[in-house]
Amino acid sequence: MLEIKDLHATVQGKEILKGVNLTVNPGEVHAIMGPNGSGKSTLSYVLAGRDGYEVTGGRIIYMGEDLTELDPEERAAKGIFLAFQYPVEIPGVPNSTFLNEAVNAVRRYRGEDELDKIQFVKMLRAKTKELNMSDEMLKRAVNVGFSGGEKKRNEVLQMAVLEPKLSILDETDSGLDIDALKIVSEGVNALRSPERSSLVITHYQRLLDYIVPDKVHVLAQGRIQKTGGKELALELEKNGYADFTGEEAA
Amino acid sequence: MSATAETVEQVKSISGEKYKYGFVTDIAADKAPKGLSEDIVRFISAKKGEPEWLLEWRLKAYRRWLEMPEPKWSKVDFPPIDYQQYHYYSAPKSDDDRPKSLDEVDPELLATYEKLGIPIKEQEVLAGVAVDYVFDSVSVATTFKKKLEEVGVIFCPISEALERCPDLVRKYLGTVVPVADNKHACLNSAVFTDGSFVYIPPGVRCPMELSTYFRINEMNTGQFERTLIVADKGSYVSYLEGCTAPMRDENQLHAAVVELVALDDAEIKYSTVQNWYPGDEEGKGGIYNFVTKRGACRGKNSKISWTQVETGSAITWKYPSCILQGDNSVGEFYSIAITNNAQQADTGTKMIHLGKNTTSRIISKGISAGKSDQTYRGLVKISPKAEGARNYTQCDSLLIGDKCGAHTVPYIESKNKNAIVEHEATTSTISEDQLFYLRQRGIPEEAAVALVVNGFCREVMQQLPMEFAVEAQKLVGISLEGSVG
Ligand SMILES: Nc1ncnc2c1ncn2[C@@H]1O[C@H](COP(=O)(O)OP(=O)(O)OP(=O)(O)O)[C@@H](O)[C@H]1O
Numbered sequence: 001m002l003e004i005k006d007l008h009a010t011v012q013g014k015e016i017l018k019g020v021n022l023t024v025n026p027g028e029v030h031a032i033m034g035p036n037g038s039g040k041s042t043l044s045y046v047l048a049g050r051d052g053y054e055v056t057g058g059r060i061i062y063m064g065e066d067l068t069e070l071d072p073e074e075r076a077a078k079g080i081f082l083a084f085q086y087p088v089e090i091p092g093v094p095n096s097t098f099l100n101e102a103v104n105a106v107r108r109y110r111g112e113d114e115l116d117k118i119q120f121v122k123m124l125r126a127k128t129k130e131l132n133m134s135d136e137m138l139k140r141a142v143n144v145g146f147s148g149g150e151k152k153r154n155e156v157l158q159m160a161v162l163e164p165k166l167s168i169l170d171e172t173d174s175g176l177d178i179d180a181l182k183i184v185s186e187g188v189n190a191l192r193s194p195e196r197s198s199l200v201i202t203h204y205q206r207l208l209d210y211i212v213p214d215k216v217h218v219l220a221q222g223r224i225q226k227t228g229g230k231e232l233a234l235e236l237e238k239n240g241y242a243d244f245t246g247e248e249a250a
Numbered sequence: 251m252s253a254t255a256e257t258v259e260q261v262k263s264i265s266g267e268k269y270k271y272g273f274v275t276d277i278a279a280d281k282a283p284k285g286l287s288e289d290i291v292r293f294i295s296a297k298k299g300e301p302e303w304l305l306e307w308r309l310k311a312y313r314r315w316l317e318m319p320e321p322k323w324s325k326v327d328f329p330p331i332d333y334q335q336y337h338y339y340s341a342p343k344s345d346d347d348r349p350k351s352l353d354e355v356d357p358e359l360l361a362t363y364e365k366l367g368i369p370i371k372e373q374e375v376l377a378g379v380a381v382d383y384v385f386d387s388v389s390v391a392t393t394f395k396k397k398l399e400e401v402g403v404i405f406c407p408i409s410e411a412l413e414r415c416p417d418l419v420r421k422y423l424g425t426v427v428p429v430a431d432n433k434h435a436c437l438n439s440a441v442f443t444d445g446s447f448v449y450i451p452p453g454v455r456c457p458m459e460l461s462t463y464f465r466i467n468e469m470n471t472g473q474f475e476r477t478l479i480v481a482d483k484g485s486y487v488s489y490l491e492g493c494t495a496p497m498r499d500e501n502q503l504h505a506a507v508v509e510l511v512a513l514d515d516a517e518i519k520y521s522t523v524q525n526w527y528p529g530d531e532e533g534k535g536g537i538y539n540f541v542t543k544r545g546a547c548r549g550k551n552s553k554i555s556w557t558q559v560e561t562g563s564a565i566t567w568k569y570p571s572c573i574l575q576g577d578n579s580v581g582e583f584y585s586i587a588i589t590n591n592a593q594q595a596d597t598g599t600k601m602i603h604l605g606k607n608t609t610s611r612i613i614s615k616g617i618s619a620g621k622s623d624q625t626y627r628g629l630v631k632i633s634p635k636a637e638g639a640r641n642y643t644q645c646d647s648l649l650i651g652d653k654c655g656a657h658t659v660p661y662i663e664s665k666n667k668n669a670i671v672e673h674e675a676t677t678s679t680i681s682e683d684q685l686f687y688l689r690q691r692g693i694p695e696e697a698a699v700a701l702v703v704n705g706f707c708r709e710v711m712q713q714l715p716m717e718f719a720v721e722a723q724k725l726v727g728i729s730l731e732g733s734v735g
Pocket residue numbers: 011012014016034035036037038039040041042043085
């Protein structure tokens with residue numbers, strides 16, 4: 001599904017990723033943990049192709065294809081989805097209009113027929129219901145005036161609607177109450193299938209009780225420092241990241 | 251009969267004998283000779299078979315025009331206009347000169363119609379294809395006409411109104427925009443050749459938007475349009491001018507005048523979509539659009555609402571205004587102005603509060619891209635007698651790229667210390683965060699820009715009649731093509 005090889009990336013001339021190696025097989029869920037500022041969000045932006053995040057070395061292979069030259073919208077159309085750590089507000093654009101545009105843009109890119117209004121609304125209603133979200137949120141402008149938790153839930157709704165092959169969730173659990181955490185986790189688990197994979201970036205072991213990962217990685221100092229099973233998350237919760245940051249400093 | 255055919259008929263019906271002004275141009279000519287003079291004004295009036303009073307009115311305007319200076323206060327920049335290089339009258343094109351089918355029409359134009367989702371039949375009308383609409387639009391138009399007649403609404407070319415109801419025209423023409431209001435309006439008064447007249451009788455709610463009919467039948471693309479709308483007591487009308495499809499015209503200079511009169515308890519809603527040819531990337535060949543639009547809320551509890559979407563023209567100079575004379579009258583101005591490439595727009599409104607408890611609301615959304623430049627210029631004037639007057643103004647500018655400009659020039663003149671005048675202004679850019687977010691969801695960059703801009707304009711878009719709002723939203727995207735990346 002995803003193969004990251006010796007990936008180096010800079011932001012505004014500063015090297016943030018310093019040789020990341022990571023392989024995610026179809027059907028797997030991987031968790032990425034690591035201290036603040038270690039490059040987790042940077043990695044997600046690089047995977048999504050954000051302008052200004054320059055790949056200076058290494059390769060990203062997604063479903064057998066090198067992504068480096070592709071625009072963000074092309075990557076999205078090929079099934080890469082990023083749930084943002086800080087979802088962006090789009091004033092005046094109703095959530096449902098935005099989702100409709102996104103779904104049809106992706107379908108056009110893939111050479112599929114666009115959904116008409118009725119088909120779309122039907123699909124959207126069903127997804128909203130699954131996630132226990134109110135229809136009222138669909139009419140409101142994208143993320144404008146949403147609470148922190150509502151924004152995160154809205155990210156998961158978008159994911160459910162777009163049904164990506166590779167989902168990258170950047171701290172989607174932060175700021176969620178217990179019930180929302182369950183709903184969001186169910187949303188992610190609902191997409192679990194042998195053809196789909198997820199990268200879940202989190203600071204809290206708790207999320208991994210709901211979304212049980214196949215692997216847990218520690219990203220620190222711009223590199224994957226350690227990889228283990230889900231027990232690694234428990235270990236980190238106890239000991240913190242001192243081991244990894246210390247090593248690097250020495 | 252279509253509007254063009256009507257005009258042709260009318261021109262044909264004017265015999266040489268009626269002509270008695272000792273003017274040398276052949277009255278049967280399709281075109282007046284280049285240039286402007288008293289004789290040309292007489293020629294136009296004669297061609298139209300107008301009553302004596304109107305000729306005198308035109309001549310008075312012409313004489314005033316000669317003396318008037320060009321308005322210099324707006325922030326638009328263009329070489330001096332050589333008024334002698336234009337033709338001020340030309341008969342409508344005959345079918346022989348028109349394309350026979352859409353195959354003969356500029357493919358670029360058709361591509362745009364396509365993007366706007368305009369049906370083939372309408373595309374043909376818009377592109378000026380010489381087709382016979384006996385079974386289609388004419389019968390539709392006839393149905394409309396019948397419906398309007400049943401309730402006593404008069405809606406016709408202004409030249410026809412001069413025959414059908416000369417007293418009404420004479421009573422109101424030039425009472426809102428006086429002959430010598432400004433140089434452009436003055437020129438229009440002297441030489442106007444096209445335009446519509448609308449009269450809604452007391453207590454009548456006009457049974458349809460005066461747009462559906464208009465789009466099919468009444469393509470007012472004249473150079474010097476003159477429109478007069480009178481809503482009698484307790485009546486209502488919604489009028490839509492213009493078209494989202496790009497309009498090309500060989501005439502560079504356009505100076506229209508629109509006058510609205512609302513009597514007691516009457517309401518006029520006037521919506522415009524203006525998409526004249528903006529010229530090439532440098533603005534060459536684009537239209538100069540110098541428009542004077544003004545509404546008089548003459549009666550108590552009357553209301554006039556202007557909504558405009560301005561995307562075309564090389565230069566736009568336009569300030570739809572309301573004179574709030576009647577007590578409790580309401581004026582509204584909702585505007586979207588988009589400029590791209592080398593376009594310049596200086597637009598805004600004037601709200602003149604004269605009556606008691608008059609209220610006005612101004613919502614202006616300006617979007618500049620490319621190296622374009624735009625100015626919002628607004629005046630809110632409150633007279634000493636306007637007890638209880640209120641105004642709310644909100645001006646938002648959105649910049650795309652770093653070579654464009656946006657300016658907000660609000661003038662407030664309040665002579666009543668109890669009046670409440672509120673003004674809010676913002677300037678923003680489309681953030682990289684927003685674009686990346688939308689693109690990450692699969693929306694291509696240009697579509698993402700269009701989406702953000704439509705969101706920015708939403709409040710104004712919602713004022714447009716439904717079917718037009720859909721087209722206008724697409725138009726936003728088309729106008730901004732090439733503004734990113
Ligand atoms: N645009 C930028 N300009 C300069 N530095 C940047 C920029 N974006 C990110 N950085 C830096 O890159 C480093 C990695 O940031 P990143 O957001 O990837 O961390 P993170 O692992 O996601 O942290 P957190 O857990 O706090 O979300 C930080 O030191 C940050 O300051």
